[in-house]
Amino acid sequence: MIRVENVTQHYSVRPVLTDISLTIPQGSRTAVIGPNGMGKTTFLSVLAGVLEPQRGHVEIDGIRRRSSVDKELALRKKAFFLPDRCYLPKMRTGREFLLGVGRLYDIEELRLFDHAQRLFSLFNLTELADSPISNYSAGQQKKISLASPLIIEAEILLLDEPFSGGLDPAGILALRRVLTRLAEENGCTIVFTAPVPELVAENADRLIVIRDGQIAVNDSIADLLTKTGTGRSVEQMLNEQIFPESEQNVADYFAGGVA
Amino acid sequence: MKRFTIWMREVLPPKWLIILMAFCYLMSIAVPQLVLYYFDLYEIQEETGLLKTPLFCLGMFAIIFGLYRSGAFHPIFQNDYREWLAQTPWSHEKPLPRGPVYLVAQDFLILCMISSLSYFHDPELWLITPSLFLIAHSLMCLMSFILTQEYRYAYVITFLLPSLLYLYESPGLSFISVAIIAIISHWGLRKAMRTFDKWSGEQNHFLQTNSQLAKEMRLKNILGWPHDSMGPISSPKNPTLGWAIALALQAGWWSFSVILQISDRPEFLSLIIGIGIGLWVCSFIPTSRCLSGHAPPINFWGRMRTGRWIIPSYDKIFLSPLVVSCCLTLATCMTLYFPQSLAIIFGVAATFYVFFTIYFTPDLDEWRLTGNHRIHPGFGINKTELVQTQ
Numbered sequence: 001m002i003r004v005e006n007v008t009q010h011y012s013v014r015p016v017l018t019d020i021s022l023t024i025p026q027g028s029r030t031a032v033i034g035p036n037g038m039g040k041t042t043f044l045s046v047l048a049g050v051l052e053p054q055r056g057h058v059e060i061d062g063i064r065r066r067s068s069v070d071k072e073l074a075l076r077k078k079a080f081f082l083p084d085r086c087y088l089p090k091m092r093t094g095r096e097f098l099l100g101v102g103r104l105y106d107i108e109e110l111r112l113f114d115h116a117q118r119l120f121s122l123f124n125l126t127e128l129a130d131s132p133i134s135n136y137s138a139g140q141q142k143k144i145s146l147a148s149p150l151i152i153e154a155e156i157l158l159l160d161e162p163f164s165g166g167l168d169p170a171g172i173l174a175l176r177r178v179l180t181r182l183a184e185e186n187g188c189t190i191v192f193t194a195p196v197p198e199l200v201a202e203n204a205d206r207l208i209v210i211r212d213g214q215i216a217v218n219d220s221i222a223d224l225l226t227k228t229g230t231g232r233s234v235e236q237m238l239n240e241q242i243f244p245e246s247e248q249n250v251a252d253y254f255a256g257g258v259a
Numbered sequence: 260m261k262r263f264t265i266w267m268r269e270v271l272p273p274k275w276l277i278i279l280m281a282f283c284y285l286m287s288i289a290v291p292q293l294v295l296y297y298f299d300l301y302e303i304q305e306e307t308g309l310l311k312t313p314l315f316c317l318g319m320f321a322i323i324f325g326l327y328r329s330g331a332f333h334p335i336f337q338n339d340y341r342e343w344l345a346q347t348p349w350s351h352e353k354p355l356p357r358g359p360v361y362l363v364a365q366d367f368l369i370l371c372m373i374s375s376l377s378y379f380h381d382p383e384l385w386l387i388t389p390s391l392f393l394i395a396h397s398l399m400c401l402m403s404f405i406l407t408q409e410y411r412y413a414y415v416i417t418f419l420l421p422s423l424l425y426l427y428e429s430p431g432l433s434f435i436s437v438a439i440i441a442i443i444s445h446w447g448l449r450k451a452m453r454t455f456d457k458w459s460g461e462q463n464h465f466l467q468t469n470s471q472l473a474k475e476m477r478l479k480n481i482l483g484w485p486h487d488s489m490g491p492i493s494s495p496k497n498p499t500l501g502w503a504i505a506l507a508l509q510a511g512w513w514s515f516s517v518i519l520q521i522s523d524r525p526e527f528l529s530l531i532i533g534i535g536i537g538l539w540v541c542s543f544i545p546t547s548r549c550l551s552g553h554a555p556p557i558n559f560w561g562r563m564r565t566g567r568w569i570i571p572s573y574d575k576i577f578l579s580p581l582v583v584s585c586c587l588t589l590a591t592c593m594t595l596y597f598p599q600s601l602a603i604i605f606g607v608a609a610t611f612y613v614f615f616t617i618y619f620t621p622d623l624d625e626w627r628l629t630g631n632h633r634i635h636p637g638f639g640i641n642k643t644e645l646v647q648t649q
Contacts, residue, residue, distance in 0.1 A: 012561035050489070051633040052556060069493075072628035076491040087483035087636060087645040100482050104490045138649045145648050148486070165649050 001026050002156070002189065007046055007056035009039075016042045017053070018213040024206070027187040028220075029179060031204035033194050033242055039210050040193040041084070041160055047191060048081030048158045060156065077105060079156035084165065084193075086145040090134040094125060094144045097133060098151050105152040112151070119147040122174050139166035146175060150182075157182075159192040163199050176203050197238030209242050217241050269358045270365040272327050280320050284376075287316035314380045314387070317373055321388045324369065325395025332360045333399070335406045335451075335458070344455075351452040361448055362396070362441075386430040393441040394423070400444035403451065407458040410502070412447030416440055417509055421516035483645045484636035488552050494623040507614035515606030522601045531605070535587055538612060542583035545620035549576040553632040572631035579619035586611045 002024040009017040016039040024030050032040050045051050047058055049065045049072065058065045060075055089097060095116055102112040120129045123143040128136060133144060142165040149157050157179075163172055180203075182188040194200055200207060200221075207224060209217035217224065221234060228237045239246060271277065291309035295301055300309075332355065334341040340357060349356070370389050377385035397416060404413035419440050426432040451458065482490070498506060521527055555562070555573050562568055590608035594601055621630065 010557065010561065012558055013564045045633075048489070050485075050635075052631045054556065066629045069624045069628045073491050073493065076489060076628075081485055081489055083485055083636075086485065086648045087487075088648060089481045089483055090644055090646045092481060097482065101486060104482065104486060104492070134646060141646065141648045 001061060002047060002191070003059040004047070005056050005059070007053045007058065009042055009046060009051065009053045015213050017046070017210075020056070020213075020215055022208065022215060022218050024189060024191060024208075026189050027183055028206045029183045029190045029192075029204045030206040030208060031192060031194050031200040032208045032210065033197060033200060033238070034210040034216075035243065036195070039213055043208075043210060044081070044158050044160050044191065044193055048079065049075065050081060077152075078154060079158060080149045080152055080154035081158040082145065082149045082160060082162065084161040086148075088133050088141055088145060091132050093130045093132055094120065094136070094147075095129045097144060098147055101148045102151045105154075107152060115151055115153075116147075119150060122178065123147060123171055137166070139168050139171065142167050143171050146171075150178065154188075156189045157191070159190070161195065162192050163194060163203070179203065197235050197242060200238060201234035207238070211242070267365050267368070270328065270332075270363065270369070272324065272331075276323075276327075280323070284313065284316050284320070287312045311381065314377055314384060317377050317380070317388050318391050321370075321373055321392035322395040324373075325392040326399055328362070328366060329360065329396050329399030329403065332358050333403050333448075334360075334455070335403045336399075349455075351449075351455060360452065361445060384430055386434045390430070390434045390437045393437045397437070397440045397444045400448055404447050407451040407454070409447050409451045409454075412443065412450065414505060414509065415443055416447070418512060419443070421513055424516050424520050481644070488627075488634045488636065494627065496624065497620065497622045498617055500618065503614055503617040506617065507610045507612075510613040511606045511610030514609035515602045518605045519602040535591070539580075539584060539587055542580045542612070542616055545616060546576050546580050548623060549621060549626050549630075552634060552636070553626070553630065554635050556631050556633060570631070575619075576621060576626070579616055582615045582619060583612055586615060 004020055004022050004024075007017055007020045008015060020043070032043055034040050042051075046053050049058070052066055060079055063071050063075055065075060066072055092100070098116040098119065099112055102116070103109075107115075117126075117129075120126045123140075123146070125140060125143060125147075128140060133141060136144065146159075146162055146167075149159065162175060167175070179190050179192075183190055183205075192203070194203070204221065206220050207217055208215060219227075224237060224241075225234065228240075291312045294309060330336050334344050334355070337357075344356070370392055373392070374385055374389050377388040401413050401416045404410065404416070419436070422436045423433055426436050497503075518531075521530070524530075556570060557565065557567065562570070586608055590604055593604045597604060626632075
């Protein structure tokens with residue numbers, strides 16, 4: 001379980017997150033969505049320990065982030081953060097990269113070899129497994145970077161925009177299924193950000209909407225649908241929650257054009 | 260004869276090295292003679308110093324042999340050998356399979372031979388060759404003590420080494436001093452070999468630095484962001500307060516001894532200015548390790564506009580270079596007022612320099628894992644080796 005207590009963060013004078021408190025239950029797939037520049041990545045970075053918030057703190061399974069060297073090392077093994085844009089070693093092969101990540105996290109060698117091979121199959125990268133990463137296309141690079149949190153078998157995955165960055169439909173489908181099964185069968189907690197509501201409905205069971213640095217929505221999708229009434233799709237409901245002014249903006253635009 | 264050869268082979272360097280040394284020695288005799296003959300310099304042969312060439316050559320052999328005797332036989336310097344030995348039932352009472360790490364009778368014979376040749380070339384300076392052998396051997400032992408975590412022996416040897424600066428004009432006294440250092444090295448070696456089980460294991464921080472930790476660090480460096488900064492990797496710890504003081508005193512003693520020897524030389528001032536600038540730059544190295552990949556919690560404009568010009572929990576990393584700068588400036592000013600006490604001033608300055616550099620720099624693990632900063636990938640990313648995903 002992840003607990004966020006009164007977190008406030010600002011880089012300059014504008015607060016990006018203001019006094020945020022919430023709890024993310026274990027085994028949930030939580031989507032963090034919101035308009036651009038509203039603090040989704042900052043929120044995930046606070047969860048991941050990438051930055052120390054100006055105020056407040058984060059606890060993972062009762063252990064406070066950055067509280068001591070040993071605890072933080074243990075948390076880094078438990079919770080893996082994958083940023084939206086990674087740096088990958090150009091001249092290493094995909095297999096070398098994945099095995100390297102696994103070794104860094106002390107995964108047993110034999111299991112590592114097998115798991116790496118299965119990940120290449122999952123993302124249709126088997127033929128490229130022993131080619132340098134510089135030969136990979138943008139989408140293939142995204143796939144190999146997405147394979148790295150999976151190979152370390154972390155209990156908590158913090159993924160920043162995992163479904164963007166040139167991922168093809170097969171890759172999106174594979175990732176979606178894997179995340180669902182990891183949460184349902186292994187009890188993994190998955191928190192990811194997404195720029196558009198369309199990706200949320202099938203990939204998440206919980207939703208956090210950040211708007212103006214504050215939590216606008218923090219609930220399970222099922223409860224949200226119940227609250228907002230029947231006869232509407234998740235997408236419609238999300239659009240109303242996240243971008244309430246969008247429909248009006250479109251209407252205003254065309255109204256202006258006709259005039 | 261065959262038994263003698265087998266007995267000697269226990270400690271002898273490889274054949275090719277012996278042949279090379281013999282060839283060099285013969286050349287060091289022949290070439291000066293040829294030069295003296297060709298240029299007809301026999302009348303001033305003493306002034307040319309050409310006749311000292313064989314002695315110089317023998318001194319070099321003594322150094323090479325001294326380094327070889329410890330470096331090639333001590334398991335700490337040979338990863339494969341050490342790892343294999345750890346798998347066998349070997350214990351310190353038994354002889355080492357690759358040959359003795361302690362000095363033995365064969366070494367004495369070889370030294371006698373080199374010393375006799377030295378005596379033949381220069382009856383006054385011949386003691387330099389065995390001294391050089393013992394210094395080289397002790398220096399390798401010193402390194403082994405650091406790696407085997409016998410820090411006390413390493414400290415004592417390092418503390419005694421500057422005595423040679425005071426005694427170098429008297430080969431006899433130098434030799435006695437070196438012999439004392441060699442005896443301490445021998446005790447240290449015995450102590451280290453008795454604790455083989457401890458230092459060959461995983462808990463040895465320096466061995467981890469050499470193998471496992473280095474492997475992790477290499478992995479970390481080649482895997483890119485976020486693994487380089489967010490991976491669960493430990494860094495070497497800072498020395499304790501006691502060791503920080505001990506190391507600082509050691510640095511002060513060395514500075515005092517060296518400056519006492521060179522302060523009357525004409526190039527002293529420029530040398531000291533150069534060293535001072537170098538030391539000042541070096542004081543930023545620990546800070547740069549903390550700065551690398553760790554941005555302040557709020558940016559520069561944020562600091563200005565919120566009035567939090569100083570953030571103690573982040574800005575503490577600048578304390579060490581700041582104090583060191585003050586220390587060096589103070590030392591420079593003091594030399595102007597007390598030019599006759601240069602050695603003392605620089606000795607004290609070096610003591611404080613080392614102490615502040617070690618003690619005021621945050622422990623890298625503490626800083627990386629619990630510090631008040633933002634981890635960011637831009638700093639130190641090697642863009643020629645890494646590619647950014649879209």
